[in-house]
Amino acid sequence: MGRKNCRKKEKIFLMTFTPEQLKTILLRIIDKKPNTKIELNFVRTKTAAELHIFQPANRLLLSEYQKLTKSKEIPQLPWLEKLLKKADIRSISGISVVTSLVKPYTCPGKCVYCPTEVRMPKSYIATEPAAARALRLDFSPYEQVKQRVEMLEKNGHATDKIEYIIKGGTWNAYPLKYQYWFILESFRACNDLSRRGKRRIPLLTEKNSLEELQDALEQEQRYNEHCKHRIIGLTLETRPDAITAKTIFHMRRQGCTRIELGLQAPDDKILDLIQRGHTVEQFEKAILLLRSAGFKVDLHFMPDLPGTTPDHDIEMYRLLFEKETLRPDMVKIYPNTVIKSAELYKWFQKGKYKPYGEKELFRALSEMKMITPRYCRISRLIRDIPETEIEAGNKITNLREALSAELKKIGKQCVCLRCREIGRQKENIDADTIPQLFIDEYKTIGGTEYFLSFEDANRVAVFGFLRLRIPTKRSPDLTPSEEEKKYRTQLSLLEKFLPENKDCAFIRELHVYGKVVQIGKREKKDSQHKGLGKQLVAAAEKLCKEKGFKKVSVISGVGVRGYYRKLGYRKIGTYMVKKLK
Ligand code: SF4
Known part of the structure; x- marks a missing residue:
């Protein structure tokens, strides 16, 4: 078949949904009666996979629902309408x-x-x-x-x-x-x-x-x-x-502004076995350079790789936060799966590789959630691979929800940044909570990180946060570490490429949570645009001065340069920089 025809066929397969398919998904949702949008999405994803179709948008389901209620094939269900409309x-x-x-x-x-x-x-x-x-x-x-x-x-x-x-x-x-x-x-x-x-x-x-x-x-x-x-x-x-x-x-x-960087396992033996083609030390050098340029780093970690065990996975994950050379801002935990087009499939067929059972994987992941510190965000817990493509390995699509429910049963809770975002914790704090400023400090190679956050007094919900980096070698009272000396050449080169950052501390991330409030508009209930961002920046600048820094550089996204201009920053090179008075 010609390439063109092949595309055409795919288009029909991928994008078109018959009324019967939409009805099947709707009936399944009605049967399961999900309480939240997450639960609804789970039922939708699972049913779509069973039907070998992609997930239809809720907007399509809503319009089919309206047709079916009109023809009295299904009853009017306000809870379903509300969930489908919720955006x-x-x-x-x-x-x-x-x-x-x-x-x-x-x-x-x-x-x-x-x-x-x-x-x-x-x-x-x-x-x-x-x-x-x-x-x-x-x-x-x-x-x-x-x-x-x-x-x-x-x-x-x-x-x-x-x-x-x-x-x-x-x-x-x-x-x-x-x-x-x-x-x-x-x-x-x-x-x-x-x-x-x-x-x-x-x-x-x-x-x-x-x-x-x-x-x-x-x-x-x-x-x-x-x-x-x-x-x-x-x-x-x-x-x-x-x-x-x-x-x-x-x-x-x-x-x-942010880099997704695959490490997969902080263990050279495993990296060698899976033919990653780089070492842990190379990763450490990369994360140092990136942080020294103000980037945020989202590290990819893969449990259940060849050559490991659930306990070793837990230990390796712990290492991510114990080693000053790692300590990522975010992690994506992708449990390994066997896909037919990968070399690993041959290993699997020959019995050279066998994935964990569901129970073992679940235990390892629960431990990992408990290890994750407050400053780190578990941005993903599973890759968006359709179940039909997975030959072996994890097939639980709502892994995150299942883990949270399991931890809740035993009275535990993940404190990673994502789990504590205000949008997910609204029910667990008082509506009139006044956010308080917390400052967590942790060392990383080449600098000290300050995680400034506005949270409720019990630290259940985060309203907004800022990542500040104080580079070690620039601070007059601190000397470069042995590890940092190893990477001197690359760091000096970095200074040549980005001279605008000379003698600067870094604001690496500023984020105020809440449902998106459109720029220029204000919504009473949401935390964005309530001045929390400004307060975080002011607190960071104060900290910089206390640490002997006279300049702050922000790795600002293009669309927020205007925001920093209003706070007295100006664009130098590709950063927004401010001289502190
Ligand atoms: S081979 Fe695949 S997993 Fe490995 S670095 Fe390339 S894209 Fe990433």
Whole structure:
């Protein structure tokens, strides 16, 4: 079959839902009577997987429900209507997330568990929801972003603050021109959705020169600072051995604020066995460089890999927070699964690899949740791989909810940042709670991290937080550690690439939670725009002065530069910098 026909067939399979399929899902939801949107989404996902279709949007279910109630095939159910209309889950963290995928390309890695599909970027499966969308749109960054923003708007989400995540293999392995073009097109999509009148920035392709692409991107970024759909954060996925002072420089220029970095296991023997192609030390160097440039790091950890045990997984996870060289801001815990297109499938068939049972995995994950410190956010606990693609390994799709329920039964609770976000804890604190400022301090290689947060007195709910880094070598009363001395050359190089950060402390992240409050509007109930952000910045600046720093640098997303300008910061290079008085 020709490529074109094949695409066409996929399109029908992926995107069309028959009334019968929608009705089946609705009847299952009615039967299970979920109480929350999360529970509803779980039933929807599971039923869709059984029907071998992708999840229909709640908006489609709602319209089918309305037809069926009109024809009296199902009764009017106000609780169901309310759940289907409720549009606050995606934006519960205060931002709307938009994801796109890069085109298929080779990755320097040879990881045995990694799916390999020729039509997909390495590690992605065509049936994953975001991947399916990207494939359908021929991996066009413009269309992926545009259609996603439009869809979010249609479903009732505010889209003025966008956390943009670019997925697929190793970002830095792609040609530099492709990288700049991809991001240029993404910004153009957001800007075009709010642009009035003709655009003056010419349309460019990958064939244009690097300088032209970089200039055009700068122009689109400047436009984005004030437009309706602002990109307030940009996340890129890459490998530790791809992180150098130079790649960091380019990623900053592209507007990146957060890096997803695969470690998988802090154990060289396991890394060797699974053919990761890098060591733990290389990861440590990467995280030091990234933090020294103010980036946030989302570390990927994989339990149940070949060569480990549940107890060893727990110990390795503990190490992530004990070692000063690691201590990530966020973690994605992806229990290993066997996918047919991965090398690991052959190991599995030959009996060379056997995944844990559900019980063992559950025990290990529960322990991990209890180990996670307050400053770290478990951003994911499972990868979005359709059950039908998994040959062996975890198939529980609502792992996070199941774990929370299990911990609750034994009177325990995860204190990771995500679990304590105010949007998830509203029922557990008084409505008139006045947030208090807490400051947690922890050492990392090359600096001290301060996690400033506004929480209720019992630290059940977090209203907002700020990550401040005080670099060790800049503080007059502290000397560089042995470990830091090891990475001196790369750190000096980093200073040359990013001179704007000389003698600066870093605000690496500022986040005030609540349902997205549109820029310029105020909502009484939500914590965004209530001045908590300003107070956090003021507290951080005070701390910097106490530690002997006269300058603060913010790794600001393009869409929040204006916010920092109002607080006295100005753009120098790719950062927002303020001289403290
Ligand atoms: S580095 Fe990532 S994308 Fe590349 S092979 Fe390994 S898991 Fe797959």
